[in-house]
Structure formats: structure tokens, C-alpha cells
Amino acid sequence: MRSPYLIAFTVTLVSMMELLDVTIVNVAIPSLMGTYGASVDEISWVSTGYVVANVVILPVSGWLSAWFGRRRYYLVSTAVFVLASVGCAFSAELWQLVAFRVLQGLAGGGLLGISQAIIYDVFPKEKVSSGMALYGVGVMMGPTLGPTVGGYLIDTLSWHWIFLINVPIGAVALLLCWLCIGDSVNEQKPSSVDYSGFCLLALGVGSLQILLERGEHWDWMESNWTVACLLLSSFSLVGFFWWERRAANPIVNVALFHNREFLMGCICAFCVGFGLYSTLFMVPLFLQTLLAQSAYQSGLVIFPGAVASAISTLVIGKLSQENKIDERVFVTLGIVMYCYAMFLHTQFTLDSNPDTLYWPLVIRGLGLGMIFVPLTNLAMRRLPLTLISGASGVLNLMRQLGGSVGIAIAATLLTRFSWERYRLLSEHVTESSLIANGWGGVESNPLFLSLGLASHQQALALMPYLQAREQAQMLAFSMLFGTLGAVMAIGIPMVLMMRRSTLSR
Template sequence: MSQQNVVHPPLTGGKLVVGTIAVSLAVFMNVLDTSIANVSIPSISGDLGVSSDQGTWVITSFAVANAISVPLTGWLTQRFGQVRLFLGSIILFVLASWLCGLAPTLPFLLAARVLQGAVAGPMIPLSQTLLLASYPREKAPIALSMWSMTTLIAPVAGPILGGWISDNISWPWIFYVNIPVGFVAAIATFLIFRDRDSAIRRAPIDSVGLGLLVVWVGALQIMLDKGKDLDWFNSTTIVVLALVAVIAFAFFLVWELTAEHPVVDLSLFKLRNFSGGTIALSVGYGLYFGNLVLLPLWLQTVIGYTATDAGLVMAPVGLFAVLLSPITGKFLPRTDPRRIATAAFLVFALCFWMRSRYTTGVDTWSLTLPTLIQGIAMAGFFIPLVSITLSGLPGHRIPAASGLSNFVRIMCGGIGTSIFSTAWEHRSIVHHAQLVEQANSFNPIFANSTQQMQALGFSQAQTYGLFNSMATQQAAQLGVNDMFYISAGIFVALIGLIWITRPERSGGGDSAAAASAAH
């Protein structure tokens, strides 16, 4: 592989097709693995003889390792080259997946998941960087919109595929499915990109910055994943993790802003487009991902859906996303990306407002319609915002900016999930307290209802128990409606962040650069 600082010409013909498929397969495999294990935790825990709480470390270990490695993409690219790093990530990911499937014990599985998460970090930013270099500048937005379909479909397909595999085959196969996909992606990547590597620069290792990054990200991620189970700040463990995260993060900021060769280039946040675009994208993603977890949970615990049926309700989101993404890519170079992103945020707000009006008797069409419409928002969400985020950046800063933007997005996804699940529980408790306040003899409606039920043969205890059960279900419904309504409001508020940016117009190039941070 060349180590000269050479600008490679775009790929053409069959090489371009194979190269696009190679990076898309790698990304699909990567994104799929972030969600495919979620519904398989009971199967994994039972087979390995551990509790479900211990089993959730299968998710946590991957998330922590992945969150730490993503912002290192820029530095690792300088050390190893884009193609070599991308190819190595695919091969090690396949190896880690094989080890996950073979795991005889939980510690072995967790070690394999840490490896899997660590090597997965640079894969998404680098896949986009390689793709951008393969297409002419004017075709970059279209290429990226086509590529983005894989990342739109994978999060929805993950739980459905994971549930089906666990129910019909066995849980190791949720990891084994990566082997043939990764094998094909690795061979195609080597054949197409082996002579298109970037220059290598032996930058010094920022060991202090790296150590602080590992400490604060690890502490924060574990705190987010375990907070709800441990009752948040009523737990000494959570308090200690929070203090460690805050202190290590403060030292990390000071060190990285003053280091000669920082492991993460925080100076990117001095740029208006990068800051505004990254924050809008990340907070919006946190809202989207938090609701992506909340919606199936509500369907299963309150409405009575099975895991598979809940997954199928989420599936239509991919329809308009896949159909409209190429159109977004086509029009992006000729229009202001802020307009497309604004329209996407308004559609997101509309979808969540529609969901905020659900009742416990919601029908399938009312569930499916907002999900279907949300696909329109998805098609105009990632690509324009990434275009804004990386607008005006020189090519050599793209991998670092891509890694940092992805890192913030991933962390916001984790924060969104924790906040939404906890806030839903708290709002449900508040609504339950308000509802049961009406259960007294001075309320004629309640008194009449209890008399009617007792006339039917129910005892007083059974009557009160039934009322409490109904109040609990209704409180959970009102609580989830609150979450949807708040989400709609925040999406509208985020539009202001979009318009503080000033994206540069240079044909497709900046939109192209965009890619480096999408998803």
C-alpha cells in the first residue's frame, strides 16, 4: 500500500460498484451488531448460567469499547493509513464475532465483545472517507445517500433478526452471521482499495490523553447503562462513577486543549459549522434513539405486543428513508442543507406529536403511520447535517472530525436511552399518584364503579386491585405520551442550532465531506 501523500483518482465501472458494496457491507455488519444482541440477552444469560442483569454487560461492554475507540479514528488513521486501518478493523471484527459465538462463559464473551467494540470504532468514519475518495466530487452526495440506506435499515433489522435467531436457532448465530459478511467485505476492500491508502505519519502517542479518555468515557458509559438498574444517585456505585467521569473529563479537556499532539482534536469545536452541526445532529440522534428504545418497550409492557410484533411496527421507518435518500443526495448540492435539515426536524416533531396522542386502545394503523412518516425525516436528517458539520474542512482533517462527531453522537444516543427510560418511569409514578388520588369514597364515579363491581361478585380487595392495575396501565400511557410530546418540542427548538451555522457552497464537495460523520 502506498504511503505517499497522493490524491487518488475516482474509481470507475465495476471497481466503483464493488468498492461501494464492500464499505456498505462492513457498515451494515457494524451497525447491526449494536442492536442485534439486545433482544437475545435472556437467551444468552440462561445459556451461560448468569442473571439477566449480568447479561446486560454484553451490551455495555461493546458500547464502552466502541465509544472509546471512535474519537481515536483520526490519530489511528495517521499511524496506520485509512485502508490498512479499515481492513484491519473488518478482519478483527470478524475474529471477535467468532470468539463471541464460541464463548463458554460470560467473562470470555465480555472480553470478545470489548474487542469487537474497540475495532468497530473506526469502521464507520473510514468507510465514508474511502467512499468519498472513490467518487467524483459532484456525485458524492448521491453516493452517500445510497450508502446511508445500510445504516437506516440495520438498527431496525437488528432486533428483528436477533429475536428470530434466538427463537429459532441459537444465540451464538447472532455473532456468526458477521463472519461471511465480513469475509466478503474484507476481500473486496483489499482488492479495490489496497493501492489507495493515505499517507502515514508517526505522530507521538498521547498516552495521558488516551488514559483520561478511557477513564471518563468508560465511567460515563457504565453509569448510563447501569443507572436505572441501580436506582441512579441513590446508589453509591453510580455516585462514584459520576464523580470519576466528571473529574477525568475536566482533566481530559485541559490536557487535550494544551497538548502538542492531542489524541482527540478538540479545536474542531472552535468552528461554527462543526459545533452547530455536531450538536444538532447528536441531540437529534439522542432523541431519535431514545424513542427507538422507548417505543418497542412501551408496546410490549403496556399495549401487550410481542417482541417480534413490536419490531415489525418499527420496520416501516425504512420505506420512505430508502426511497427518498437518493433524492436528498441529488438535490443537496443545489440547495441549502439547512433547509433540508429544518424540514426533517419539523417532520420528526410532527411524528412525535402524533404519538403523544396515543391511548391504550391504539390501533395498528395509528402506530404505523407516524413510523412511516418518520422515514421522510430520516432521509433528510443525517446527510444534510453531516454536510453542515464538515463544511469547509480540509481533507486531512476529515477523519478526525468524522471520528469526533460520531463519538458525540454515540454518547448522546446512550444518554438519550438512559434519560428516556428513567423519565418515563418517573412520569408514570407521578401520573399514577394523581390517578389514585381519585380513589376515595368522596368521588361519586369511583364509589359507583366499586359498587357495580362488588355487585358482580368482586371483593373489595379485588376491586381495588383491579383499579390499581388499570391506573398503572393508564399512568404508563400518560408517561410515554409526555416523552413523545417533549421530544416534539425539542426537535422544534433544535432548528435554531441549524441556522447558526454558515455552510459553504462548493458543489458537491462539502456535502461529500459530509459523509464522514453520518451515523
């Protein structure tokens, strides 16, 4: 008899490896640009390709597991992910790196979607919260550790090791999968392949993800590419839901959304992904841009919050298992703690030092850790076991899409807020003062000129612009952190609309 806790550890290790790769590449962008002689626009496809492939495969992972058999699908996906990681490390051309990243994303999306379903299958229903708590640690820690681990590997070795680190982890995971993972008795192989549903879903979700990843670069609705992706995504997703309601063997069972708890859970998962990934994007950016921290140093600042999240997840998992406290209380309290942490983030200043940031980040981590296990239980516990695999993939998809939307909105709002604040703050700097000091008029755009090329007198004239820019960026970050807290608060009424979870399905 395989230990359910060993199985939970196995799928947690696999999922953590997959999620680590979502954020670990971000700190290697400058190194990759130098290696391949690529622009920021070109190198961004290393991240975009991975995420797009990930979200395309997530919602159909349950169907693929039933078609190929869970054990075979999980083992093959893990092996392909590790081999693709090796391919990434030894790619001679940029297109090869992007291709292997897409392969990584396709394999990794399947792993993430099935892992939760495995836990629900192997644990008795009265102990499933313990398994989900262990899995939740990996889900929360994986993306948070990415910048820290990536920064350390790049500083001490080279960028190749952000991919090669998956080899020893993957080898252990493969061995454990071979020993522990079996087929599910709750899955039945579909009698036919829903090619139309898969194509519509891939077009809809894929074009939506590309829009979110590239929208800011394309200047959103000012670009024909944006409009094309928006139209393609809209028509494809509408067509997908229309088709799936009529298909004999749908690749995603849209009847899942008839369950109120699951529907509200998906909305909450979207908000959680929004809050988790947007802050993982914005906090390191704040530390590196305004507090002059390196990628590794910013990762160390974030690390205590990740530990707090792991501890919180384990404790709440234990309390959820006892089923003495309404799990809606945990989720609501977690959202409130996250919102309070974002309020504390709005108090950051240019004089803040990393030591003063720990507690707001720890509170944020504690709040997020309180949400994962009870939210998953609320969303999925009333579903029949035959629908768990598909539901797990869709729930993970909503969290990933929430993260993508969060990052896209955060990046856009940061730029907009920065320019709005800058225009207000720079009103006191006049063109005549710059001409008098030799700048030749504002058409030289002193905001972007280097002080190293200016005389002492010119540098003094430029300082008000630079100070205004820094203050504007600081104010923009504060406004943005407040906005993220407000978006997360949307989840509270969704939670209150869900019925209390019970141990019976």
C-alpha cells in the same frame, strides 16, 4: 480504477453490520439470562461493554488509521469484528461473552469512524452526497433492523445466530475491503503516540458511557458509583482538552471545534442520535409492554419506517448533490417532521393496533432520513481533507453519545412519569376496599401480585389497580414522546447558525 460506488457499498455494508449489533442483542436478553443463569444486572454488561468500547475508540479512529495505514486498519478491524462475533456465539461463560463483546466494540468503533472519511476521499466533491446517501442508508437501517432480525433468528434458530449472522456478511465485506479499500493520500503518520491524551479520553468517555448505561440501575446521584463516574468523567475530559491543546501530535485535533459549522454539526448530531436511539428503545418497549407484541412483531411494525428512512436518505442525497437547495432547509424540515411524528405518537392509546402506528413511524423515518446527508455535508464540507478522518470519528461519537443520553433519560423519565400518573389515578382505589376482599392491606402491594393466585372476588378488587397501572404507563409514554420531540427541536437553531455548505473546501 476502483468504482467509488463499490467502495461506498463496501463501507456501508461494514457499518451496517456494526450498527446492527448495537440493537440486535437487546431482544436476546431473556435467552442469554437462561443460558448463563445470570441476572438482568449481570447480563446488561453484554450491551454496556460493547457500547463503552465503541465510544472509546470512535474519536481516535482517525489517528489510528493514520498510524497503521487506512487499508491495514480497516481490514484488521473488520476481521477482528467477525472473529469476535464467532467468539460471542461460542462463549461458555458470561465473562467470555462480555470480553468478546468489548473486542467487538473496539473493532466496530474504528470501522464506523473511518467509513465516512473513506467516502469523502474517493468521491469527487461534487458527488460526495451520493456516496454519503448510500452510507446513510446503512447508518439508519442498521440499528432499526436489529430487533426485527434478532427476533426472527431467536424464534427460528437460537440466540447464537445473532452473532453468527456476522460471519457471512463479514466474509463478503472482507473480500470487498481487500479489493477496494486503499490507503489515504490525505493522512500522514504521526511522529509520536499521544499516550496521555488517549488515556484521558478513554477514562473520560468510558466512565461517562458507563454512567449513562448504569445510572438508572444505580438510582443516579443516590449511588457512590454514579458520583465516582461523574467526577472521573468530568476531570478526565477537562484534562483531555487541556492536554490536547498543548500536545505536539494530539490524538484528537481539538482545533476542529474552532470551526463553527463542525461545532454546530456535532450538537445537531447529538440531537439526532438522541431522537433516533431513544425512539428505537421506546417504541418496541411500548409495543411489547402495552400492546402485547413479540420482539419480532414489534420489529415488523418498525420496519416500514426504516424503509421510509432509507428512501428519504437516497432522495435527499441526490438533491444535495445538485446543490440547488440550501441543505439547511432539508435538515430543518427533517427535524420538523420528526417533531410532528412525535406529536402523533402522543396520540397512541391502549386501543391502538399496529396498523394505526405505521404512518407516524413512516413520518418519523422520512424526517430522520432527510437529516443525515445534508447535516454531514454542512458539518464537514468546509474542513480540509487532512482533518476529515478525525472529524468523522468525533461526529459519529456525538451521535452515539446522543443515543446513550437519550436512552438513559427516556428510561428514567418513563419510570418517573409512570409513578406520578399512577399515584393520581389510583387515588380512587382505597385500602378498605382491598381489606374487605381479603387482601389484608396495601402492604401486600397488589400492583405486583398475580391474578392467577387470587380468588374471583379478589381479582375484581385488584382490577382497578391494574387498570390504573396500564393507563399510567400509557400516559407516561405519551408524555415521553412529546419530550423527545421537544429535545430534537433544539437542533433547529443550531442548523440556522451554520453557513450554507458549498462544494469547495
